[in-house]
Amino acid sequence: MNASNAAIQAYREASESRARIQSAFLLSYLETALLVLVGAVWMGMSAASSISAPIGRLVKAAGQVAGGDFSARVEVDRAPAEIATLSDAFNRMTGDLQAQQTALRAASEEAQGRSRFIETVLSGVSAGVIGLDRRGRVSAVNDSAIQLLHIAEDEVLGHELATLSPELSDLVRRAEAHIEEDIDVSRAGETRRLRVRIEGGQGGEMVLTFDDITRLVTAQRNAAWRDVARRIAHEIKNPLTPIQLSAERLKRKYRSKVDEVEIFDRCTDTIIRQVGDIGRMVDEFSSFARMPAPRFAPENPAEMLREAVFAQRVAAPDIVVDMDEPLPKTTLSCDGRMVGQALINILKNAGEAVAARRLADGEAAASEDTGVKASLDVHDGQAMFVVEDDGVGLPATDRDRLTEPYVTTREKGTGLGLAIVKRICEDHGGELRLGDAETLRGARVCLIFPLKPPEGPAKRWSAGSRPSPPNKRGKMRPTGSDILVVDDEADIRDLVSGLLEDEGHAVRLAANSDEALAAIRARKPSLAILDIWMQGGGLDGLELLEVVKEIDADLPVVMISGHGNIETAVTALKRGAYDFIEKPFKSDRLVVVVERAIEAATLRRENRRLRAQTMTPSGLIGKSQAAQALRGTIAKVAQANSRVLISGPPGSGKELVARQIHEGSPRARAEFVAISAAGMTPERLDVELFGEEGQDGRPRKIGVFERAHNGTLYLDEISDMPRESQSRVLRVLVDQRFRRVGGEQDVQVDVRVVTSTSRDLKTEIAEGRFREDLFHRLNVVPIRVPALSERREDIAELVEYFVETISASQGLPRRVVGDDAVAVLQVHPWPGNIRQLRNNIERLLILATGDPGEPITADMLPQEVATSNGSAGSLGAERTIALPLREAREVFEREYLAAQIMRFGGNISRTAAFIGMERSALHRKLKSLGVSPARGGEEEETA
Numbered sequence: 001m002n003a004s005n006a007a008i009q010a011y012r013e014a015s016e017s018r019a020r021i022q023s024a025f026l027l028s029y030l031e032t033a034l035l036v037l038v039g040a041v042w043m044g045m046s047a048a049s050s051i052s053a054p055i056g057r058l059v060k061a062a063g064q065v066a067g068g069d070f071s072a073r074v075e076v077d078r079a080p081a082e083i084a085t086l087s088d089a090f091n092r093m094t095g096d097l098q099a100q101q102t103a104l105r106a107a108s109e110e111a112q113g114r115s116r117f118i119e120t121v122l123s124g125v126s127a128g129v130i131g132l133d134r135r136g137r138v139s140a141v142n143d144s145a146i147q148l149l150h151i152a153e154d155e156v157l158g159h160e161l162a163t164l165s166p167e168l169s170d171l172v173r174r175a176e177a178h179i180e181e182d183i184d185v186s187r188a189g190e191t192r193r194l195r196v197r198i199e200g201g202q203g204g205e206m207v208l209t210f211d212d213i214t215r216l217v218t219a220q221r222n223a224a225w226r227d228v229a230r231r232i233a234h235e236i237k238n239p240l241t242p243i244q245l246s247a248e249r250l251k252r253k254y255r256s257k258v259d260e261v262e263i264f265d266r267c268t269d270t271i272i273r274q275v276g277d278i279g280r281m282v283d284e285f286s287s288f289a290r291m292p293a294p295r296f297a298p299e300n301p302a303e304m305l306r307e308a309v310f311a312q313r314v315a316a317p318d319i320v321v322d323m324d325e326p327l328p329k330t331t332l333s334c335d336g337r338m339v340g341q342a343l344i345n346i347l348k349n350a351g352e353a354v355a356a357r358r359l360a361d362g363e364a365a366a367s368e369d370t371g372v373k374a375s376l377d378v379h380d381g382q383a384m385f386v387v388e389d390d391g392v393g394l395p396a397t398d399r400d401r402l403t404e405p406y407v408t409t410r411e412k413g414t415g416l417g418l419a420i421v422k423r424i425c426e427d428h429g430g431e432l433r434l435g436d437a438e439t440l441r442g443a444r445v446c447l448i449f450p451l452k453p454p455e456g457p458a459k460r461w462s463a464g465s466r467p468s469p470p471n472k473r474g475k476m477r478p479t480g481s482d483i484l485v486v487d488d489e490a491d492i493r494d495l496v497s498g499l500l501e502d503e504g505h506a507v508r509l510a511a512n513s514d515e516a517l518a519a520i521r522a523r524k525p526s527l528a529i530l531d532i533w534m535q536g537g538g539l540d541g542l543e544l545l546e547v548v549k550e551i552d553a554d555l556p557v558v559m560i561s562g563h564g565n566i567e568t569a570v571t572a573l574k575r576g577a578y579d580f581i582e583k584p585f586k587s588d589r590l591v592v593v594v595e596r597a598i599e600a601a602t603l604r605r606e607n608r609r610l611r612a613q614t615m616t617p618s619g620l621i622g623k624s625q626a627a628q629a630l631r632g633t634i635a636k637v638a639q640a641n642s643r644v645l646i647s648g649p650p651g652s653g654k655e656l657v658a659r660q661i662h663e664g665s666p667r668a669r670a671e672f673v674a675i676s677a678a679g680m681t682p683e684r685l686d687v688e689l690f691g692e693e694g695q696d697g698r699p700r701k702i703g704v705f706e707r708a709h710n711g712t713l714y715l716d717e718i719s720d721m722p723r724e725s726q727s728r729v730l731r732v733l734v735d736q737r738f739r740r741v742g743g744e745q746d747v748q749v750d751v752r753v754v755t756s757t758s759r760d761l762k763t764e765i766a767e768g769r770f771r772e773d774l775f776h777r778l779n780v781v782p783i784r785v786p787a788l789s790e791r792r793e794d795i796a797e798l799v800e801y802f803v804e805t806i807s808a809s810q811g812l813p814r815r816v817v818g819d820d821a822v823a824v825l826q827v828h829p830w831p832g833n834i835r836q837l838r839n840n841i842e843r844l845l846i847l848a849t850g851d852p853g854e855p856i857t858a859d860m861l862p863q864e865v866a867t868s869n870g871s872a873g874s875l876g877a878e879r880t881i882a883l884p885l886r887e888a889r890e891v892f893e894r895e896y897l898a899a900q901i902m903r904f905g906g907n908i909s910r911t912a913a914f915i916g917m918e919r920s921a922l923h924r925k926l927k928s929l930g931v932s933p934a935r936g937g938e939e940e941e942t943a
Helices: 002-066 079-122 145-149 166-173 214-257 262-284 302-316 336-361 398-403 417-427 490-502 513-522 540-552 566-574 587-612 625-638 653-665 682-690 723-735 761-766 772-776 792-810 819-827 834-849 887-903 906-916 917-931
Strands: 126-132 137-143 179-188 190-200 206-212 295-298 320-323 333-335 372-378 382-389 431-436 443-450 483-487 506-510 527-531 555-560 579-582 644-647 672-676 700-701 712-716 738-739 746-748 753-757 781-784
Touching: 002 079, 079 753, 126 145, 126 540, 145 179, 145 206, 166 179, 166 190, 166 206, 179 398, 214 262, 214 490, 214 587, 295 302, 295 336, 302 320, 302 336, 302 382, 333 336, 336 372, 336 382, 336 417, 336 443, 382 540, 398 417, 398 431, 417 443, 417 712, 483 490, 483 513, 490 506, 490 587, 506 513, 513 527, 513 540, 513 746, 527 540, 527 587, 540 555, 540 566, 540 792, 566 579, 579 587, 625 653, 625 781, 653 672, 653 712, 653 753, 682 723, 723 738, 723 772, 781 887, 792 819, 792 834, 819 887, 887 906, 887 917, 906 917
Parallel strands: 320 372, 483 506, 483 527, 527 555, 555 579, 644 753, 644 781, 672 712, 712 753
Antiparallel strands: 126 137, 126 206, 179 190, 190 206, 295 333, 372 382, 382 443, 431 443, 738 746
16 A cells, blocks of 8 residues: 555656656757757858868959959868869969069060160250151150250140151151151251151151251361362462562562663562462451461450440441440450451441341431440350341341351352351350341341360461571571472472572472482482472372481471461471471572571581580690691691591591591581491491382481482491492492482482591401402592600690580589699500590599699599500619619619600700700700600610
8 A cells, every 4th residue: 555655656746747857858859959950050061161161262362363463372282172173273373374464564664664765865865766657647756856846845746747847747758668868947947957867668667867967067068168268279379479489589680680670670569569469368268267276365355345346336337336234344265356356247247237228128328226236244154245236137048057158148248257257156165146136126146155265275376487496606508408399380399499599509399299209219308398288199298298207307398388277387397397388478488498497407417416526626636746737638638529538546536537627628518427337237337328218119218328418428447348338339439329228219419428447458458358449439638647646745735625625514623634644644655545535534533532623643643544654665663773873863864854755746945945954955965865856765776
């Protein structure tokens, strides 16, 4: 029962808890189902996410690529196989796109850079550039093209070329693949000459390039006109020169021989005056071609303008000239004369333009209205003179040509006014501007000058203004000079030749450079007169001048020309010409220039000779009998034209004797040429004697025979001349003609030959070293120069001369040589003769000690002089001391008297006076001692 009750109780409790249990079960079921559902959703979402995420990334990356970002990439590692393959392909595609984008950007930047570079280059070049498309429209243009064509920049691109420049359009229509042509383009009253080049062809794109060559054409025309002016002046002046020279020569030569002198003078003076007038007209015609360079100096531009305005008011009082006052105060560095002339020229043109307008309009000659207005403006370091007029104005076209020479709009104008004004402005570093007047009806002219001169201003030169060398010795009138005249005008050659021959010159003629070089090959002239412009031959005057100076730099050359161009004159003088003479020239001027040129050449030769002989006597020194006899022989021989052979020991003064012969002869004005034959090979000696020619036939070296033409040739030590050269010298002595080494033509000369030798030529002939026939040709007048030992009484005078000259040249104190020293020098044997004496005196003056005011004594003499004064018969101190007093005294007296007699050259009277004995007593003493007065030594004892 209990069990039943317990069961019932349990049943009841279970029934009571059934709903609660069912609710708990239901909740548990719901929870489980929810968990399963959530897990399933989560698992589904995870599966979907693994598929949609890579696709989302692909979509996002595609969006970035669509936005232009080609750097987008998709991760490949976590994607499924198919998505990974798709992502990898996407990444490769974007990588290629990014690389292409980078390359495109680089190419675009490079293209832009090139475009900017081309634009920069085109904008910086002076040439205009225009590009045309296929339709003929402008696709590209640079700044220079816009400026040259005077078009607006915003009206160019896309427009047809015909609307911008009809002149260029006409040329384009005729263009083929390539064309180059000059055209004139007129804009704003100004005409420009353009040189156009077109690349391309019909129906295609084209590129037009064009340069402004207006100034180039103007410069070419100016240069052409200057050349024409020079040539016209040259051709006109060529006949004027012989006309004037003929009249002057007639007057100089025949005036004293005519009866009606007054009529003769009037006619010749008329010819000379008219030639001068024509020459001045030619100079005016060619003034544009040879304007002088400006001479810069500080000037007041305001005063210059006032003076020019005043001159215009005086010249044309019926035209009112106003001037803007006050004028600015400043300083202008310029050539006042040239700038003032330019202002006067411009004001004169303005006045004539006003008069022309009034005449054309029928107005009164005089008017109170302003005709010309002048002003001065200073700014930016420049002075600008402005002249406006109320005249007819400038022409609408070809204004740029008004500044060219010989271009004018006036009926009687010369066309040189504006050309000269422009040249003046350009020479000052400025410019000339022409335009229309701003306040009046006519023209406006601006002259612009920098206040400071341009760098390197040209110095003013005047043809023929070269100063001549001073003549301190009086007039040296050269006679017998050999002059070569080279001119292509036969009349000028003949008249110049006649004029110079009247003055005593020998003249040779040549019509061109070839004949001139042939004449020089035949013989070197003393002076050459060369025309600058010559027809025929291979060289003009300046080139021939260079060749002549290469042959002989000392040959004086005078240049002549029909056009006195300053630059040409300066060039000629720089290349070595002595002077420059402009045709037509007066005969007196030509004679003076020729004389001065020859005189200058003579002075140069004398200067060289004096420098070479500074330390040698200018003449024979001494009063000894030998010196006087030699001096008399020289005086007699000098006046003759015979050959002289001088013999004597080395150092005795043979060259001095040869120079004395030359200076005392009629050839003294010509050159003295000395050469030594000692130590020269035959080949070298032949070149030195006769000169040498090159393969072109031009003299390469002038030999001494040719240099000594009309003068004297001194051949020193003729005995040393090689046998090969002796035969050639012999032929020259016979014919006075020789041929240069390597030459084919003979050279004719007139030379006096003086030779010298220190050997016995007869011995040389006997031994076969010297030609006997040459000896007889040279030994026409033999002269023997005595050794110094034969004229000892001259030693004192020679010592005094050497002391004076050496002291002056070496800057040494002048010393006095004492009598005891002179006595020692007089008894010295002097084997080296005068040369040895001079060397010892120089050594003595340099090494002498003691007070310079004290005399030089015998103990101060050089050792070689002091220790060699004993005579050959001297016993010496070691033998004398062994003799008794009486015999020793006799030995001393014998040697003493022998030395004194030798000192005075055997002159008993002078010896007796010096030692203080009567002449008869000295004779007895000499006889007792056995001393011979004649030999100056001890007499030989007879057996």
